[in-house]
Amino acid sequence: MVFDNVLDIVSAERGELKKSWFVEWFYGTQEKAYWTQTNHQGSATWAMADSINGGLTATTASAQTRAELNFNNKRHYNFDGAVAIGISKLDVDNSTVAIGLDNLNFTGIQALSAEGSNVQPFFILITRGAGTTGTFTSVPIDTNFHKFRVKIAPTFAELRLDGLLEATSTTNLPTVKLQPFLGIGNNVGGGNIRTTAYRYYEAFNI
Amino acid sequence: MSVGIGNQRVVDRFDGDSLDERWLTNIGSGSATFAMIDAIDEGFSIETSLGNNANGEISFGNKKQYDGNKFKQVSIWRRAQGEGQVLVGITDEPNGILGSSINNQFNWGDSFPATFKGINFNDGTPSGSVADSSVPIDTLFHRYKLEVDVTTGKAFIDGLLEITVTTDLPTGSVQNAVFVRRFSAGGVTEGQIRYCEVYNF
Numbered sequence: 590m591v592f593d594n595v596l597d598i599v600s601a602e603r604g605e606l607k608k609s610w611f612v613e614w615f616y617g618t619q620e621k622a623y624w625t626q627t628n629h630q631g632s633a634t635w636a637m638a639d640s641i642n643g644g645l646t647a648t649t650a651s652a653q654t655r656a657e658l659n660f661n662n663k664r665h666y667n668f669d670g671a672v673a674i675g676i677s678k679l680d681v682d683n684s685t686v687a688i689g690l691d692n693l694n695f696t697g698i699q700a701l702s703a704e705g706s707n708v709q710p711f712f713i714l715i716t717r718g719a720g721t722t723g724t725f726t727s728v729p730i731d732t733n734f735h736k737f738r739v740k741i742a743p744t745f746a747e748l749r750l751d752g753l754l755e756a757t758s759t760t761n762l763p764t765v766k767l768q769p770f771l772g773i774g775n776n777v778g779g780g781n782i783r784t785t786a787y788r789y790y791e792a793f794n795i
Numbered sequence: 796m797s798v799g800i801g802n803q804r805v806v807d808r809f810d811g812d813s814l815d816e817r818w819l820t821n822i823g824s825g826s827a828t829f830a831m832i833d834a835i836d837e838g839f840s841i842e843t844s845l846g847n848n849a850n851g852e853i854s855f856g857n858k859k860q861y862d863g864n865k866f867k868q869v870s871i872w873r874r875a876q877g878e879g880q881v882l883v884g885i886t887d888e889p890n891g892i893l894g895s896s897i898n899n900q901f902n903w904g905d906s907f908p909a910t911f912k913g914i915n916f917n918d919g920t921p922s923g924s925v926a927d928s929s930v931p932i933d934t935l936f937h938r939y940k941l942e943v944d945v946t947t948g949k950a951f952i953d954g955l956l957e958i959t960v961t962t963d964l965p966t967g968s969v970q971n972a973v974f975v976r977r978f979s980a981g982g983v984t985e986g987q988i989r990y991c992e993v994y995n996f
Contacts, residue, residue, distance in 0.1 A: 593996065603954045607938070612808070660831075665810060
């Protein structure tokens, strides 16, 4: 089958009224200006890597840090029907990498994310609604790039890691509209800087 | 599955904290506002001020990389409010003002108080043409498509061919544009767009 435009390729049928759908490849000299850098604790520097498949990197200061890229609360995504996909990797130790959808810039509680943290043994699905639920996958953390796909539906959230369904949660699901985010943490500080990397992000409503 | 990707093409999903920097905003009259919307599936907003003929538009800053008689455009947008019009298409007007009677242009429009959605098209001579579809104007999102070659202009809505014209077709190089205008009555007019793709074929 031959398609003559991108919209037809990603639509279920010709003429479909496609909902919000965002794709980011992280290339060029710097991330696009429509991303907002938010520092919640300490500060991080975001820079395009000069390396093959390197994507965008986030580097913390040497103190404890929590920072993210987001859309400055321009929230186009459903809390009960959306998908976010990211390819990212952790640093060697004491760092956190997160990809997903959130509200109120990370500290605002409501979120759906895939996270890897060196203080946890496995990659984890996080749902933040009235409270926070973490659901472990069976995949041990490492410093390789992985493909994370989180989905939120009316009654559950799930995480697929490298194509396999690894975690499902039915508690503390977000209840407000959401925006894309990429997160980094320096969990300990102590004079060590930490760098995480992100080379793809996509989100769409379903 | 394949797609012809050799020619000039742009895809914009109108997401992020602000309008992508490839677009240039322009205010033809009044004091329009431009903003990414904080609401599910509503994309980017152009809202006019009050005043007769107040308008605002976005375009590619007169960088005309599209072929007026060999292009296609797919877009998803709506006239969200107001007794004015929203036009989306191509033009050689430097600021992206659509609907003029002297420029090469081809665009879909939802214009209050017309009965039906329609197209404006012009080959650059001082005339200009219009043609109505069978789809009533409304304030809902629709998927619009324009397809123009040297002999025929076609306009689709939600996947269905609504209008075919064979005269007064644009020629030469053109740019992408979204245009919102208030007429003389009602409150402000607002257009919202969440997808736009233009390409030469």
